[in-house]
Amino acid sequence: MFKKYINDFTVKDNIRLNSDTFLLVLQHPAILPQIIPGQFVEALVEDAPFTFLRRPFSVHDVDLEQNTITLFIKIVGKGTEKLSYLLNGNTLNLVYPLGNSFTIVKRQKVLLVGGGFGIAPLMNLAKVLFHSQCDVHILLGARSSCDILLLDTFKKYGKVYITTDDGSLGIKGFLTQHPAIKDEIKSFERLYVCGPEVMMQSVARLAKKNNVTCEVSLENTMACGIGACLCCVVDTESGHRCVCTDGPVFNINDLKWQI
């Protein structure tokens, strides 16, 4: 178990990536504790009358030298919209680091699959796997080329494949139609997946069929993020488990998905 903290972070940068997605670079007041790939934070959205609860976000990147963490946020409602207006020097209160993590392996051939803003937790994962001498492959899927984000950063850590629904970049079609996964799935020792649940389930189906280890990161709605409210449960082989404390990362074999 990781010790959890509550701190005010200072906004160091707010980088707009496209019409509804941005990166928040947050400066820790002192020394950042260890945060591992897959973990998340609960952010307090202040002065937003329609945003009562904290908002959970995956940790997108960690810089232990600068003591910063980066959140990748898509504007989906009033809370995330409010956060998109944060300026350098503003503060953001976080409860962190929360949840478990992806399994970090060494010297394996791995495939990271990110659908839409499911890429949020995958950057830190790609970086850490790259540094543990893994042969990292990254498959990104989105509606259109303008939604394929942070390509250059991903390319630093592995070979990148792309699909778009409209064919404006990479291969036209769904993620699961890309040859890297459709034909080559057996060449990977492990899959890491994050994105819409339907997409994660279709990747999980392929992984199960081909007997490849597969971990998915879930994003059930939650209140507390620390295992107190029991709102974010997912059906598993061992009953209802909290996505916030037993997850957000689950091995697909533990989930009761009908795939």
Added chain:
Amino acid sequence: MADLRVKIGTLNLKNPVLTASGTFGYGLEFDDFIDVNKLGGIIVKGTTLESREGNAYPRMAETSMGMLNAVGLQNKGIDYFISDIYPKIKHYKTNIIVNVSGSKLEDYVAVAEKLNELTHISAIELNISCPNVKTGGMAFGTSCESAAEVTRAIRKAYKKTLIVKLSPNVTSIAEIAQAVEGEGADAVSLINTLLGMAIDIKTRKPVLSTVTGGLSGPCIKPVALRMVWQVAKAVKIPVIGLGGIMCADDAIEFILAGATAIQIGTANFIDPQVTIKVIDGIDAYLTKNNFKSVSELIGKMEV
């Protein structure tokens, strides 16, 4: 520093701040954020005789200044509590109160009898007000007869302090409070959540798997405050107030309305340190207004 001590039945609280059941786990979940020993007490998650999986996901919907939940008393049952959780929490130097729920009278009694044996459990909060279970729960708490019946049975079975948690989903909460007082309850706590619902207009389906759920948070505070005031006037036993308390000012309102102690619930989800802030804030208010003790403030609203 003002004297923050209050008494509920035979319980001595070092301050009037308790945590509401189902919002604070077993205290352990908050160890990283606060010193749990500083609280007046913790009321642990609703515990039933048998293990319960609770309701299907989704179980939560955010609302304006609040939230709906339909957890449905997920817990591993009293035997698991005794064998696996109690040993981990009995060291706390604060009152540990177990919220007890059940679908039939015998279940409540069986749980209460088992809790009699636990030295470090100082009270039961009898939950006759959970809106999220099909049988039992709120059904016991919405008529004077059934509320009296279950209180009578537990009073016979349980030797230590008995608190009865009341449902606001009734015509007259004061009458229910009087009914359980008449059967020997040492205190009443109120309010549990208000029955509510939310609809997703994109899918035109209910947000919660159970359609309806329990509303909590600051949106219910005015209703809770009114009910605490009504009940405090109607009974002689101590009243524990809860419902949307987010800060010390809110807690002081409940005390002025007649609450001897208060519980903090949903606010724990937003600020895991809120309980300590409320304790400090009550103390600061008392000092500033020249009260020597919190008990001087109870029911001191001047109409």
